[in-house]
Amino acid sequence: MADAGRQDIWVEKYRPETLDDIVGHEDVVSRLRSYVAEDDLPNLLFAGPAGTGKTTAATAIARELYGDDWRENFLELNASDERGIDVVRDRIKNFARASFGGYDYRVIFLDEADALTSDAQSALRRTMEQFSNNVRFVLSCNYSSQIIDPIQSRCAVFRFAGLKDDAVAERVRHVAEAEGVDYTEDGVDALVYAADGDMRRAINALQAAAATGEAVTEETVYAITSTARPEEIEEMVTEAIDGEFVAARATLDDLLTERGLAGGDIIDQLHRSVWEFDLAERQAVRLMDRIGEADYRIAEGANEQVQLEALLASVALESE
Numbered sequence: 001m002a003d004a005g006r007q008d009i010w011v012e013k014y015r016p017e018t019l020d021d022i023v024g025h026e027d028v029v030s031r032l033r034s035y036v037a038e039d040d041l042p043n044l045l046f047a048g049p050a051g052t053g054k055t056t057a058a059t060a061i062a063r064e065l066y067g068d069d070w071r072e073n074f075l076e077l078n079a080s081d082e083r084g085i086d087v088v089r090d091r092i093k094n095f096a097r098a099s100f101g102g103y104d105y106r107v108i109f110l111d112e113a114d115a116l117t118s119d120a121q122s123a124l125r126r127t128m129e130q131f132s133n134n135v136r137f138v139l140s141c142n143y144s145s146q147i148i149d150p151i152q153s154r155c156a157v158f159r160f161a162g163l164k165d166d167a168v169a170e171r172v173r174h175v176a177e178a179e180g181v182d183y184t185e186d187g188v189d190a191l192v193y194a195a196d197g198d199m200r201r202a203i204n205a206l207q208a209a210a211a212t213g214e215a216v217t218e219e220t221v222y223a224i225t226s227t228a229r230p231e232e233i234e235e236m237v238t239e240a241i242d243g244e245f246v247a248a249r250a251t252l253d254d255l256l257t258e259r260g261l262a263g264g265d266i267i268d269q270l271h272r273s274v275w276e277f278d279l280a281e282r283q284a285v286r287l288m289d290r291i292g293e294a295d296y297r298i299a300e301g302a303n304e305q306v307q308l309e310a311l312l313a314s315v316a317l318e319s320e
């Protein structure tokens with residue numbers, strides 16, 4: 001039953017089962033494949049943004065090492081589990097001590113390892129040492145810099161970069177075709193743009209767009225994902241650069257209030273597009289500087305609308 005439910009979710013249904021099916025990350029996959037071939041797995045640290053295949057790679061390794069027995073020999077834990085490091089440690093201990101069905105070691109995948117405090121990471125390091133004979137750890141995090149050195153030095157570190165647009169597009173087409181979804185090419189482009197390298201986001205958006213019962217087009221995708229079209233962002237910036245602050249502010253207001261976009265997402269989109277706009281280099285550099293400032297202030301809790309308006313105002317003032 002539970003499995004049938006998971007199959008309704010396309011990101012699960014189309015999660016690659018083997019290392020070969022993982023899209024992108026060719027170097028990472030080939031190094032992982034050689035560990036599996038030699039049945040000699042070190043502890044691993046996977047670092048990179050969400051939805052790029054870290055969990056998928058860990059489960060693919062387990063499937064390849066243990067075949068049909070993979071579920072009994074693979075434990076997935078989330079480090080940010082609110083019950084804390086003690087519960088995580090207890091579960092690791094129980095799993096590592098249970099009897100082994102003929103394998104030398106089991107694999108524990110610890111997601112969001114960077115959510116652990118340094119004290120909790122030190123405790124984890126001791127646990128890793130305690131079970132180094134019969135457990136291999138795969139730790140997953142967004143930023144390896146958040147992982148304490150003694151853990152990093154005990155792991156082979158792999159970087160999962162955001163996925164390339166071509167890779168996302170290809171996979172999205174594959175899923176759409178397998179599900180018999182009608183789509184347009186501009187719909188795929190919009191999915192790729194909205195996903196920004198995150199395959200989970202692309203496939204989830206595809207499923208949500210397909211659920212409308214209409215063809216997956218640019219319009220449906222931008223509406224569903226609360227993403228501004230690149231042209232809208234460019235229009236807003238161009239207005240500011242031309243000194244038309246009132247018009248730029250109205251475009252911003254429309255994105256925030258009518259379309260319901262989050263200020264942080266607009267900053268991200270601006271950041272991605274700066275070098276694609278038709279701007280003189282000096283203007284692009286100035287804009288980048290303002291984006292950095294607004295991003296920092298928003299992250300510190302400042303009002304998003306005020307920060308974005310201030311960004312546009314400073315660009316508009318420079319045009320004079």
Ligand SMILES: Nc1ncnc2c1ncn2[C@@H]1O[C@H](COP(=O)(O)OP(=O)(O)OP(=O)(O)O)[C@@H](O)[C@H]1O
Pocket residue numbers: 010011012014015016021022023024025048049050051052053054055056057111140163171199200203
């Ligand atoms: N490289 C990839 N190739 C094919 N599909 C992928 C890839 N990366 C992600 N996916 C798809 O996106 C879904 C989510 O990926 P996964 O759980 O591996 O992400 P993650 O990197 O572990 O993210 P998080 O850090 O949020 O846990 C998968 O179920 C799969 O459908």
